Amino acid sequence: MSMASKSMLNAQALARSRLSYRCYNHLSKIHVGLGSTPYSTKNSKVTASHQAHSLLSPCKLLSQQKATARKFSQRSLGQDNLLDVSVDSSSGVATLKMQKPPVNSFSLEFLTSLCINLDKLHSDGCRGLVIGSSLPKIFSAGLEITEMYQPDEARLREFWRTLQEFWIKLYGSQMITIAAITGHSPAGGCLVSMCCDHRVMADGKLTIGLNETLLGIVAPRWFSDTLINTVGHREAERALQLGKLYSPQEAVAVGLVDQVVPLESVAATVESTMAQWLKIPSHARHLSKLQLRQPTLDRLLHTRQEDIDNFVSFITKESIQKSLGMYLAALKQRSKAK
Numbered sequence: 001m002s003m004a005s006k007s008m009l010n011a012q013a014l015a016r017s018r019l020s021y022r023c024y025n026h027l028s029k030i031h032v033g034l035g036s037t038p039y040s041t042k043n044s045k046v047t048a049s050h051q052a053h054s055l056l057s058p059c060k061l062l063s064q065q066k067a068t069a070r071k072f073s074q075r076s077l078g079q080d081n082l083l084d085v086s087v088d089s090s091s092g093v094a095t096l097k098m099q100k101p102p103v104n105s106f107s108l109e110f111l112t113s114l115c116i117n118l119d120k121l122h123s124d125g126c127r128g129l130v131i132g133s134s135l136p137k138i139f140s141a142g143l144e145i146t147e148m149y150q151p152d153e154a155r156l157r158e159f160w161r162t163l164q165e166f167w168i169k170l171y172g173s174q175m176i177t178i179a180a181i182t183g184h185s186p187a188g189g190c191l192v193s194m195c196c197d198h199r200v201m202a203d204g205k206l207t208i209g210l211n212e213t214l215l216g217i218v219a220p221r222w223f224s225d226t227l228i229n230t231v232g233h234r235e236a237e238r239a240l241q242l243g244k245l246y247s248p249q250e251a252v253a254v255g256l257v258d259q260v261v262p263l264e265s266v267a268a269t270v271e272s273t274m275a276q277w278l279k280i281p282s283h284a285r286h287l288s289k290l291q292l293r294q295p296t297l298d299r300l301l302h303t304r305q306e307d308i309d310n311f312v313s314f315i316t317k318e319s320i321q322k323s324l325g326m327y328l329a330a331l332k333q334r335s336k337a338k
């Protein structure tokens with residue numbers, strides 16, 4: 001594919017992604033306006049419609065949004081299958097399962113959808129959120145490497161801004177957040193689980209950790225801050241430099257995860273942990289969380305644009321592109337050899 005067509009496709013994807021974000025903002029207002037009751041059905045399934053498949057006129061868009069909003073007040077938001085979101089009406093606990101084969105890697109569209117859904121669950125008054133995966137043996141392989149390899153700069157900027165957005169929303173979330181780590185969780189996957197208040201990991205041949213150095217890249221400050229806040233400074237120093245991927249038993253020993261249980265017990269363990277956390281007065285719990293996390297959040301909030309500029313200038317360096325290209329090729333080779 002020529003560079004020009006690649007650029008055009010990227011621009012179209014970016015426009016779609018922006019459009020879908022705007023759609024959602026309208027949608028949430030309409031949803032509230034309709035006066036629908038959150039959690040109107042037990043375990044009602046909420047599937048995000050975050051990919052607008054065509055560019056519609058404002059009028060058509062609005063009527064489609066209204067129609068979709070009406071549907072949502074009863075059951076569902078649309079056709080997109082990257083996330084499976086359900087809400088237990090009796091407890092107000094949402095379960096969000098990532099289902100983006102093959103490895104739940106975070107592309108711009110996927111991150112946008114995650115942001116949209118966090119906002120939605122928060123504005124619906126959910127008290128708890130379980131983040132998990134529908135893919136066997138995979139929690140998330142982290143960032144979609146092809147977003148960073150031979151990128152279109154405008155899209156790359158949007159990609160990083162959306163990742164920042166997701167981290168800010170999740171790390172400071174008012175909801176009780178629990179990660180159900182039933183599969184591998186390298187790099188960005190580990191970051192997402194560290195943003196949660198509690199991590200339950202399945203035992204077995206799985207790994208978790210910030211392995212960025214193995215790709216020849218450097219985890220930015222807010223990734224390493226999140227790790228330091230989770231495992232402490234000394235362990236983070238070692239882990240970041242070595243790009244250490246921990247086994248579940250190693251991870252629990254250093255506090256990177258809180259519990260390791262057999263795969264088949266993950267759901268029940270998450271449920272009983274959530275029940276414990278739900279007993280704590282919500283306001284006091286959230287303020288306590290923010291007391292500890294706000295300084296870390298502020299550090300990025302005060303430097304977001306600079307962080308995007310650093311990321312773009314770092315990732316687009318020739319040497320970094322070369323490392324990413326080699327890493328991608330090795331991944332593909334390994335996958336082919338299976």
Ligand SMILES: CCCCC/C=C\CCC/C=C/CC(=O)SCCNC(=O)CCNC(=O)[C@H](O)C(C)(C)COP(=O)(O)OP(=O)(O)OC[C@H]1O[C@@H](n2cnc3c(N)ncnc32)[C@H](O)[C@@H]1OP(=O)(O)O
Nearest residue numbers: 105141142143144145184187188218220311314331332335
């Ligand atoms: C000084 C200033 C500094 C400023 C710098 C700022 C920022 C830079 C830092 C940027 C941060 C990046 C964080 C990241 O998240 S980078 C991504 C890191 N992820 C990984 O290293 C994971 C790689 N994947 C794996 O290890 C494995 O896939 C697995 C998750 C263990 C699963 O293994 P398995 O089930 O065996 O699956 P396969 O390996 O066969 O993969 C299937 C398929 O998926 C492709 N793939 C895997 N991971 C990714 C990915 N992250 N992105 C894109 N594609 C991925 C893989 O190539 C296979 O594809 P094919 O079937 O088409 O060959």
